[in-house]
Amino acid sequence: MKIHFIAIGGSAMHNLALALEHKGYEITGSDDVIFEPSKGRLKEKGLLPEEFGWYPEKIHDQLDAVILGMHAKPDNPELLKAQDLGVKIYSYPEFLYEQSKYKTRVVIGGSHGKTTITSMILHVLHYHDIAVDYMVGAQLEGFNRMVHLTEENDFIVLEGDEYLSSPIDRRPKFHLYKPNIALLSGIAWDHINVFPTFENYVEQFKIFVDSIVRGGSITYNKEDLEVKKVVEATENSIRKFPYKTPNYRVEDGETLLDTPEGDMPIAVFGKHNLNNLAGAKWICQNMGVDEDDFYEAIASFKGASKRMxxxxxxxxxxxxxxxxxxxxxxxxxxxxxxxxxxxxxxxxxxxxxxxxxxxxxxxxxxxxxxxxxxxxxxxxxxxxxxxxxxxxxxxxxxxxxxxxxxxxxxxxxxxxxxxxxxxxxxxxxxxxxxxxxxxxxxxxxxxxxxxx
Incomplete structure (x- = not known):
């Protein structure tokens, strides 16, 4: 497939471009500015645009699709050309759904903790050599890219961001993934430039829970009152699995997690991270990892980049x-x-x-x-x-x-x-x-x- 990226230099966008290049797609892209590390990573794979700027001549009817990044504006000349030619235009989340519609989609949502929880899940799966597709918002130890897409893997694990999908698609990204297995970690008002009231912000999470496929499941933090309210009020026919912060103690600067096998030292700390860990454990169990295997793997998790x-x-x-x-x-x-x-x-x-x-x-x-x-x-x-x-x-x-x-x-x-x-x-x-x-x-x- 021939895919063109409008605004290829973004953190998420360049990772998707790298993932598709790895998959064998023919990739081109444009941007008006690209910073490191995106610049070096794109250059290494031959995907860095020769010149910065927008070039409508890059858009032609031989393209299978255009992927539009948030950095572009609605009047972007390449976007206007694609619209004129009738080339299929995807937002980032739309394209991820297209790539995963025949897989089991695991989507981690919430105002806070979603990157850490997604990272914990991927760390555990990687530790046990369980191959999955994924998209996560932070660079992880042992992973080359933040996006990985294949034809053969059964599961895809997606970090579900509530921010907008593209300049011409004002829906939150996590509304487009239609999860089979979902998690909701917390609701705390954010992005007020898009969601001007708390009620409007909460509404996005209600839509997310209602978007879970019939017969799917929601794992949710019952210690967050807004999350509890949203999940318990939904009329969607889904299974509901509440979780809470596990018992732990801090001794001489070390956090010890209470497990069925006794106290276990872990590298991450803080009540919020222990709460994240409990959510990640439930999701891993839903994906076939038993409790003992989860604890064995999570002991070596040091955290996602830029998170504590x-x-x-x-x-x-x-x-x-x-x-x-x-x-x-x-x-x-x-x-x-x-x-x-x-x-x-x-x-x-x-x-x-x-x-x-x-x-x-x-x-x-x-x-x-x-x-x-x-x-x-x-x-x-x-x-x-x-x-x-x-x-x-x-x-x-x-x-x-x-x-x-x-x-x-x-x-x-x-x-x-x-x-x-x-x-x-x-x-x-x-x-x-x-x-x-x-x-x-x-x-x-x-x-x-x-x-x-």
Whole structure:
């Protein structure tokens, strides 16, 4: 098949392009800008566009399909040409469904935890040499790509994102997968630029649960009241499997999971990650992995890239980087690090970087999110607020939203770095939470300090 990607350089898009090239498809693509690691990975396989930009001449009637990425705009010249020629146009999730409609589709949804749970499931299956197709939103140890598609595998495991499918398809991605086996980890309002009210956001998860094929199943976190409400209210003819956080304890900086065979040390920590683990166990059991085999495999799971990633550790000090930016994730991650290293001072740094987090009204959702930190630090760029065409947020609004008078707030990346590198990190845990990079934080210097 001949497939053309409009906006091939995106994290998800380039992985799908690599997966289809591996499958033997003929792939072309365009983009106006491509960053690393996408750029190098595409170049290695001969898929990097010779020139950046949009070229309608790349679209012709010999193409079997065009896959449209979110980075493109509705008036993209290549998209308009494809529409004129009547070439079949797919969004990313539409194409994944097309590739998996004869497989058993396992879809992991939720406002938080879905990447970690999907990663845990894939780690366990990989450990036991169980071959499946997959799509996950983080790079995993032992996996070459974030997307893998075959003709022969019976199962496909999909991370079910609730964000929009494409510039011309405003449905959430996870509405298009029609799962046979589904999981819902939590519901916490996010993406307010698309879902302006909490009720509107919750509605998307109701549609997701109703999209599960008849006779399928939903595994759900019964400790999340919104999830419980949504799942228990559905009239869809599906089986329902609730799960909850398993018993565990922390001893000398090590998390011990309570299993039928006794306490088992695990590499991940924090109540939210133990809750994720319980959901992953149920899904693996639904896929034929017994409990003992699950525990044997999960003991070696170190986490997904950028999710509670330990970047450096030295005597009496440790530094973590985490993708957390929404209020529920920030609170859970901060609590987890404090619980794991209870005797140490915790410096928690949060970058407000997304559309939602920089919205003055949405800021209120961060109430108490950094309470577990001994020192709370916030960085945001006023330029990012302007780029997103939002009303300017103030330091006072942020302090009020977090409900902490002692929060340190920085808007200049150089001043933030000066503050950070002037700290004494003895007996300290440092937590850096962001989907950005704090205006260019020198992570190598952080590593060097913590490895001393």
């Amino acid at each position: 990633e330990k970047i450096a550790e030295g005597p009496g000090k440790v530094a973590f980087k985490d993708f957390a930016h929404s209020p529920s994730k920030v609170k859970a991650t901060t609590l987890a690090v404090k619980e794991q290293y209870a005797q140490r001072k915790l410096i928690a740094c949060l970058e407000l970087h997304t559309y939602s987090s920089l919205n003055a009204e949405f800021l209120k959702e961060y109430d108490g999110a950094l309470d577990a930190a001994d020192e709370a630090v916030v960085f945001y760029s006023p330029d990012a607020v302007k780029i997103k065409q939002l009303e300017e947020v103030t330091a006072n609004q942020i302090a009020e939203a977090l409900n902490r008078d002692d929060v340190q707030i920085f808007t200049d990346s150089n001043v933030f770095q000066e503050y950070l590198f002037a700290q004494n990190f003895d007996d300290t845990s440092l937590l850096l939470m962001s989907s950005g990079n704090y205006g260019g934080l020198d992570f190598d210097r952080v590593r060097a300090i913590f490895q001393q």
